[in-house]
Amino acid sequence: MSSSVHTSTSYRRTFGSPHPIAMSSYSPVSSRMPVSSGRYMRSMSPAVSRSTTYHQQRSRPGAQPPRLTYDKVDFTLAEAINQEFLTTRSNEKAELQELNDRFASFIEKVRYLEQQNGTLQQELNQFKGQQQQGHPNRATELFQEELREMRRQMDDIGKERDQYLLERDNLAEDLTMVKQRLEDEVQKRVDAENNLTAFRKDVDDATLSRLELERKIESLMDEIEFLKKLHDEEIQDVQVSVQTQQLKMEVDSSARPDLTGALRDIRAQYENIAMKNMQESEDWYKSKFADLTESAKKNTDALRQAKQDANESRRQIQSLNCEIDALKNTNEALMRQMREMEDQFGNEITNYQDNVGRLEEEIRHLKDEMARHLREYQDLLNVKMALDIEIATYRKLLEGEESRITVPIMNIGMSNHFGDRDYEPTSDTQGKRTVVIKTVETRDGEVVKESRREKDRESARADKDDHDE
Numbered sequence: 001m002s003s004s005v006h007t008s009t010s011y012r013r014t015f016g017s018p019h020p021i022a023m024s025s026y027s028p029v030s031s032r033m034p035v036s037s038g039r040y041m042r043s044m045s046p047a048v049s050r051s052t053t054y055h056q057q058r059s060r061p062g063a064q065p066p067r068l069t070y071d072k073v074d075f076t077l078a079e080a081i082n083q084e085f086l087t088t089r090s091n092e093k094a095e096l097q098e099l100n101d102r103f104a105s106f107i108e109k110v111r112y113l114e115q116q117n118g119t120l121q122q123e124l125n126q127f128k129g130q131q132q133q134g135h136p137n138r139a140t141e142l143f144q145e146e147l148r149e150m151r152r153q154m155d156d157i158g159k160e161r162d163q164y165l166l167e168r169d170n171l172a173e174d175l176t177m178v179k180q181r182l183e184d185e186v187q188k189r190v191d192a193e194n195n196l197t198a199f200r201k202d203v204d205d206a207t208l209s210r211l212e213l214e215r216k217i218e219s220l221m222d223e224i225e226f227l228k229k230l231h232d233e234e235i236q237d238v239q240v241s242v243q244t245q246q247l248k249m250e251v252d253s254s255a256r257p258d259l260t261g262a263l264r265d266i267r268a269q270y271e272n273i274a275m276k277n278m279q280e281s282e283d284w285y286k287s288k289f290a291d292l293t294e295s296a297k298k299n300t301d302a303l304r305q306a307k308q309d310a311n312e313s314r315r316q317i318q319s320l321n322c323e324i325d326a327l328k329n330t331n332e333a334l335m336r337q338m339r340e341m342e343d344q345f346g347n348e349i350t351n352y353q354d355n356v357g358r359l360e361e362e363i364r365h366l367k368d369e370m371a372r373h374l375r376e377y378q379d380l381l382n383v384k385m386a387l388d389i390e391i392a393t394y395r396k397l398l399e400g401e402e403s404r405i406t407v408p409i410m411n412i413g414m415s416n417h418f419g420d421r422d423y424e425p426t427s428d429t430q431g432k433r434t435v436v437i438k439t440v441e442t443r444d445g446e447v448v449k450e451s452r453r454e455k456d457r458e459s460a461r462a463d464k465d466d467h468d469e
Helices: 011-017 046-051 075-133 138-251 260-408 459-468
Strands: 434-443 446-454
Touching: 075 260, 138 260
Parallel strands: none
Antiparallel strands: 434 446
């Protein structure tokens, strides 16, 4: 703070000067404001007031002008007062410099806040214009476009899901049919195994019958051999008896000539009987052997057919088992693929839901940030109003200081006809300042109400003091 102060001696500071000395102070505020003078009060020590006094007589019509009386001046006290005044002036100068620095910083801050306020006001007006014209901002357009894309993808995923569900239902029907076929084939396999068991029992019975027939054939062959031997022995016996009879007949040929014919007849008769028995035995043996052979052949054919049926059933069972395994593997692969697709679709749906939630969170964040900017704007308005009030207060203090400096130095101990009282100059003019208070009400990031009202500085400062209390 630059100031120009007219130097004065201790004599002039103590006793006054015939002409008042104008002392002014320059500041950025005073250059823009009208000068308003305030009261300048100065207290003197009792010693000074006792040593130097001015007496003013009550003015009467035709009275003499007041007479000044001078007492003895004590320069030691005047020097002490001068030193005290210099100290006070130095402190006041330092305080004024500090106030000027603070005032400059406040001005810079106010300019910055006004610039920020203007930027925010411009953005707010632009946003209001877009909302009033129905033009959404870029973030809303991007959000709507991405939301439409996500909905389209969700529709495509839903169609693919329906298609896969239809394929799954078809595969489930095919699987049901295959299971039914499997049950039928298993039933056929069980029936074939039962038939095979029965055939095996029949084969075992046929084998036992064959063995029994073979034993019977062996016994019959033994019996035939025995009968042959017996027949041979009988033939030998008959031959021996015939030979004996022949010998006897030869001996008795002369006496009995008819015995040879009789023996011949008997021999022929026995030979016929033996041939007949042999033929019957052979026929019976052949018939029995043919029957046993036919039965064994039938049992062998049945056994062969049973083995073929068992092999065919085994091959069918193996082929059905292979087909069942293939269908099971296909079903497992389809179920695994379906689970993977469900997991994939679930993850994609979760990602889409996360993206939608993130976008909604961004929208809420933008709304909160907009509301925060509006609150900051309101706070800046309040700060600006408070700074205007404080600036007005500092301006008034500076004006009072300037008026105090520019007021002539008071005469000490002056008294008028009303009694002993100090002279208090007052200012007759003072600049009138008004403060504009702008109130903005917001709700969910949108401006609901905006009002402006004007108040003078004194009432605004009083309201601020009441609010602070």
